[in-house]
Amino acid sequence: MSHTSDATGRDLSRPVEPSTLYADHLQAATESALTTARHPGSAFAGAGEDLLARLEAHIDGVREELVELMLDLAEHPETAFEEYRSSKAIVDVLARHGIEAQLGAHGVETAIRAELAPRSGAGADGPTLAVLSEYDALPGIGHGCGHNVIAVMGLGAFLGLAKLAEEDSSAVPGRIVYLGTPAEEGHSGKEVMARHRAFDGLDAAVMAHGYGYDLADQLWLGRRTLTVDFHGRTAHASAQPFMGRNALDAASLMYQGIGLLRQQIPPTDRIHAILTSGGDRASIIPDLARLEMYVRSPAPATLRDLSSRIEDIARGAALMTGCGVTVSWDNHPPSLPVRTNEALTGRWVQAQRRRGRDPLPRGVVSETIAASTDFGNVSYRLPGLHPLIKVSDAEVALHTREFAQAAVSDRAKSAAADGAYGLAATLLDVLHDPELADAVSAEFEAAGGAIDVERYFS
Ligand SMILES: [Zn+2]
Numbered sequence: 001m002s003h004t005s006d007a008t009g010r011d012l013s014r015p016v017e018p019s020t021l022y023a024d025h026l027q028a029a030t031e032s033a034l035t036t037a038r039h040p041g042s043a044f045a046g047a048g049e050d051l052l053a054r055l056e057a058h059i060d061g062v063r064e065e066l067v068e069l070m071l072d073l074a075e076h077p078e079t080a081f082e083e084y085r086s087s088k089a090i091v092d093v094l095a096r097h098g099i100e101a102q103l104g105a106h107g108v109e110t111a112i113r114a115e116l117a118p119r120s121g122a123g124a125d126g127p128t129l130a131v132l133s134e135y136d137a138l139p140g141i142g143h144g145c146g147h148n149v150i151a152v153m154g155l156g157a158f159l160g161l162a163k164l165a166e167e168d169s170s171a172v173p174g175r176i177v178y179l180g181t182p183a184e185e186g187h188s189g190k191e192v193m194a195r196h197r198a199f200d201g202l203d204a205a206v207m208a209h210g211y212g213y214d215l216a217d218q219l220w221l222g223r224r225t226l227t228v229d230f231h232g233r234t235a236h237a238s239a240q241p242f243m244g245r246n247a248l249d250a251a252s253l254m255y256q257g258i259g260l261l262r263q264q265i266p267p268t269d270r271i272h273a274i275l276t277s278g279g280d281r282a283s284i285i286p287d288l289a290r291l292e293m294y295v296r297s298p299a300p301a302t303l304r305d306l307s308s309r310i311e312d313i314a315r316g317a318a319l320m321t322g323c324g325v326t327v328s329w330d331n332h333p334p335s336l337p338v339r340t341n342e343a344l345t346g347r348w349v350q351a352q353r354r355r356g357r358d359p360l361p362r363g364v365v366s367e368t369i370a371a372s373t374d375f376g377n378v379s380y381r382l383p384g385l386h387p388l389i390k391v392s393d394a395e396v397a398l399h400t401r402e403f404a405q406a407a408v409s410d411r412a413k414s415a416a417a418d419g420a421y422g423l424a425a426t427l428l429d430v431l432h433d434p435e436l437a438d439a440v441s442a443e444f445e446a447a448g449g450a451i452d453v454e455r456y457f458s
C-alpha cells in the first residue's frame with residue numbers, strides 16, 4: 001500500500017482531526033446563557049407541602065433499591081427487544097413491593113405494565129396518568145444513553161406513589177399506570193406499544209432522560225427512515241455501456257441532490273444517507289443501488305414537507321438516468337418531535353428545585369445539538385413530559401462510553417432519586433390540582449390536540 005502526504009507533510013492515509021471550534025463556540029454560548037437563564041417554574045399550587053413531603057420520604061426510602069437496580073442493569077446491558085433480564089429485574093422489584101406486573105404487554109415481550117388503581121371510590125373519577133421506564137442499551141457501549149437511570153427514575157416514581165397510596169388511600173386520587181417501554185434505540189418501541197393500545201385512556205405520560213445538564217425542556221427532532229432503490233439495467237461496462245441504465249449513477253445524483261437541498265432547508269432539519277448497495281463489479285453497469293436514509297425535522301408538518309422534497313429528488317435522479325425507483329418509508333415506525341407541555345414542565349421544575357436542582361429553560365443548550373426519541377409519538381397522542389436530568393459532565397455526549405460510565409456514577413445515583421421524585425411529584429400535582437389538570441389538557445388541545453400518528457405520513 002502506498003502512502004501519500006500533502007504539502008504540509010500530513011499523512012493522507014488518515015482522516016483529519018475535526019476542529020472543535022464550533023463545539024467550543026456552542027459551549028461558550030451555553031455558559032454565557034447559563035448565568036442569566038432561569039425557568040419560570042409554575043404558578044399552580046400542585047399537591048401541597050404535606051403530600052409532597054410524604055411522597056419524598058417514600059422515594060428516599062427506596063433509593064438504595066433503585067441504585068442497586070440501576071447498577072445491575074448497567075452491568076447486564078441488553079439491546080432493543082432483547083431486554084429479557086432487565087425487564088424481569090424490574091418486575092422482581094415490583095413483586096418485592098407486593099405489586100403484580102404484566103411482563104410482556106402491548107405487543108412487546110419485554111414490555112411491562114402495572115397499575116395502581118384508586119382505592120375504594122376515592123379518586124375513581126380522577127385522571128389516569130402514566131410513568132414510563134426505558135431500559136434498552138446500545139450495541140457495543142452498553143448504557144451509553146443512560147436508560148438504566150431512566151428505568152429506575154420511572155420505577156421509583158411508581159413505587160413512591162404506590163407507598164403513598166398504601167399509607168393513605170385518599171392521597172392518590174386517580175389511576176397510575178407504570179409502563180416499561182423497551183427498544184427506544186433505533187426501533188420506536190413506544191410506537192409499537194401505542195399501536196397495541198398502551199396509551200389509550202391516559203391523560204398524561206411522563207419520563208425523564210439523563211444528560212449533561214438539568215434541562216426543563218429541549219428540542220427533540222421528528223425522524224423518519226427511508227430506503228431508496230434505483231433499478232437499472234446491467235450491461236458490459238466496456239463493450240455495450242449504451243445498453244445499460246446505471247443505478248449507481250442515479251443513487252449518486254440523489255446523493256448530490258440531497259447535498260444541494262441542504263442549503264434550502266431549515267437549519268434544524270437533518271438528512272443523513274449511506275449507500276448500502278452500488279454494484280458488484282466495475283465491469284458491469286449496476287442494476288441496483290440502494291440508499292438508506294434518515295430525515296429529521298422539528299415539527300410534524302415540516303418533517304412531512306422535507307419528506308416530499310426528498311422524494312422529488314429520488315424521482316428526478318431516476319428520470320435523469322432512465323432508471324426505475326422505489327421509495328419505501330418508515331420501515332421502522334417514524335418518531336415525531338417531542339411536544340412540550342409547559343404546565344407539566346413547570347411542575348417538574350418546582351419538584352427539582354426542592355431537590356436542589358434548577359432545570360434550565362429551553363434554548364440555553366443550543367438546539368443544534370438535537371436527536372430524536374420515540375417519546376415524541378407519545379407526546380402527540382396525549383400530554384407528555386420529557387425533561388433532562390444531569391448525570392454527567394456537560395461536555396460528555398450521549399451514546400458514548402463516557403456517558404455509560406456517568407450512568408453509574410454518584411451523580412446518576414442522585415439523579416435516580418431526584419428524577420423519581422420529580423416524576424412522581426408532577427403526577428401527584430396533577431391529581432390534586434384540578435386547575436393544573438385542566439391547564440395540561442387545554443395546552444395540549446391548543447397545540448393541535450392528538451394527531452393520528454399512525455396515519456400522519458400516509
Ligand atoms: Zn439514545
Ligand SMILES: [Zn+2]
Nearest residue numbers: 145146147209
Ligand atoms: Zn436515550
